[in-house]
Amino acid sequence: MSKMIDGKTRVLGVMGCPVEHTKSPAIHNMLAQELGLNVCYLPFHVEREDLQDAVKGALGLGILGLNVTVPHKSEVIKGLADIDDLAKEIGAVNTLVRVDGGFKGYNTDMPGLLRAMADDKVTVCGADVVILGAGGVARAVAMMLAKNGAASIQIFNRTMEKAQAIAEEMNALVKQDLVKAFALADLAELDRSKKYLVIQTTNVGMDPDCNSCVWEDPAFYELVDVGYDLIYKPRETVFMQKVKAAGGRSYNGLKMLLYQGIIAFELWNQVQVPDELAYKVYDKLLESLD
Numbered sequence: 001m002s003k004m005i006d007g008k009t010r011v012l013g014v015m016g017c018p019v020e021h022t023k024s025p026a027i028h029n030m031l032a033q034e035l036g037l038n039v040c041y042l043p044f045h046v047e048r049e050d051l052q053d054a055v056k057g058a059l060g061l062g063i064l065g066l067n068v069t070v071p072h073k074s075e076v077i078k079g080l081a082d083i084d085d086l087a088k089e090i091g092a093v094n095t096l097v098r099v100d101g102g103f104k105g106y107n108t109d110m111p112g113l114l115r116a117m118a119d120d121k122v123t124v125c126g127a128d129v130v131i132l133g134a135g136g137v138a139r140a141v142a143m144m145l146a147k148n149g150a151a152s153i154q155i156f157n158r159t160m161e162k163a164q165a166i167a168e169e170m171n172a173l174v175k176q177d178l179v180k181a182f183a184l185a186d187l188a189e190l191d192r193s194k195k196y197l198v199i200q201t202t203n204v205g206m207d208p209d210c211n212s213c214v215w216e217d218p219a220f221y222e223l224v225d226v227g228y229d230l231i232y233k234p235r236e237t238v239f240m241q242k243v244k245a246a247g248g249r250s251y252n253g254l255k256m257l258l259y260q261g262i263i264a265f266e267l268w269n270q271v272q273v274p275d276e277l278a279y280k281v282y283d284k285l286l287e288s289l290d
């Protein structure tokens with residue numbers, strides 16, 4: 001938030017339901033203050049049935065840009081003036097940028113994850129990847145990995161049909177047999193001559209269910225080179241603890257959250273957020289988890 005709200009302050013915000021838990025105001029208001037920009041970021045609780053009215057209202061009110069979170073990321077698309085190619089392919093929009101005649105939708109979640117991985121020196125290109133889970137985020141992650149040169153992508157899910165649907169869609173998109181689908185129990189059959197980049201996209205282990213893990217068997221964790229859990233609360237999930245105990249590197253989803261926010265902020269304000277400021281905001285976010 002700018003130091004003082006005045007007649008020239010532009011409004012940014014996030015629409016979701018629920019939205020009360022969001023960390024986005026902390027990210028954006030700190031960025032605005034540090035960069036001396038006269039913008040203010042607010043949470044908006046928007047029910048499903050009010051979504052299209054909210055988009056039109058935001059346009060009428062001159063709101064500069066919005067983030068969109070659960071459950072509106074797909075539904076919001078029909079109210080947009082334009083959509084970025086990546087967001088269209090993913091089928092989910094988390095950022096609205098004001099353009100002539102309406103809002104243009106972007107997806108900054110996947111570029112955010114990619115930027116977080118780059119920052120953590122995790123290489124996607126050439127990696128053998130395991131995705132745990134096959135929900136909305138897993139689908140987007142599979143697309144990001146396929147587009148960024150992963151050597152192989154194996155999706156393991158409790159409901160195997162959902163993993164299969166993602167694999168078929170991605171293979172058709174990249175025109176090769178890159179993505180394979182399995183049931184969770186098939187994790188015991190992984191090729192033990194390889195080390196994997198594992199992306200944990202299920203809800204299992206998320207606060208308040210902090211003592212759970214989607215797959216317990218220690219033998220699996222011996223194969224994990226890097227484990228990325230998209231959950232960030234708790235700060236260290238059981239999945240991350242198991243990766244570490246077996247000698248791998250593990251990360252939570254907080255940096256993905258940070259960078260999806262930073263990319264949105266850069267789109268709205270036409271600025272480049274310097275690395276030092278990104279790290280400063282990250283430290284504040286970490287503190288807020290404790």
Ligand code: NAP
Nearest residue numbers: 133134135136137138158159162201202203230253256257
């Ligand atoms: P989703 O569509 O609801 O998918 C949930 C996935 O979790 C499904 O694969 C589901 O399996 C699996 N699952 C749930 N409970 C399970 C259980 N008890 N045992 C085994 N598998 C179980 O959710 P999503 O939108 O993809 O989000 C997934 C995660 O990403 C959430 O934890 C969310 O917090 C996180 N996320 C993080 C960020 C970030 O910035 N860090 C951004 C977005 C999302 P079935 O298919 O069998 O039901």
